[in-house]
Amino acid sequence: MTARTPDAxxxxxxxxxxxxxxxxxxxxxxxxxxxxxxxxxxxxxxxxYREQEVRALLNGIPPQREG
Known part of the structure; x- marks a missing residue:
């Protein structure tokens, strides 16, 4: 297990x-x-994989690319 900080x-x-x-x-x-x-x-x-990105994709929200 890895230790996570609260903001991770x-x-x-x-x-x-x-x-x-x-x-x-x-x-x-x-x-x-x-x-x-x-x-x-x-x-x-x-x-x-980032949970937030996966959930957005699952809900049909197109991914926002950092740029």
Missing amino acids: EPLLTPAEVATMFRVDPKTVTRWAKAGKLTSIRTLGGHRR
């Missing part, structure tokens, strides 16, 4: 995102590679 943004694993969308975790990885979903890499190379 919640991150989800590919399996958690896949459960929310009812798809395979590999589909979530494909979405990230296609740019449909922003992924963050952990020090170990694993992908994590």
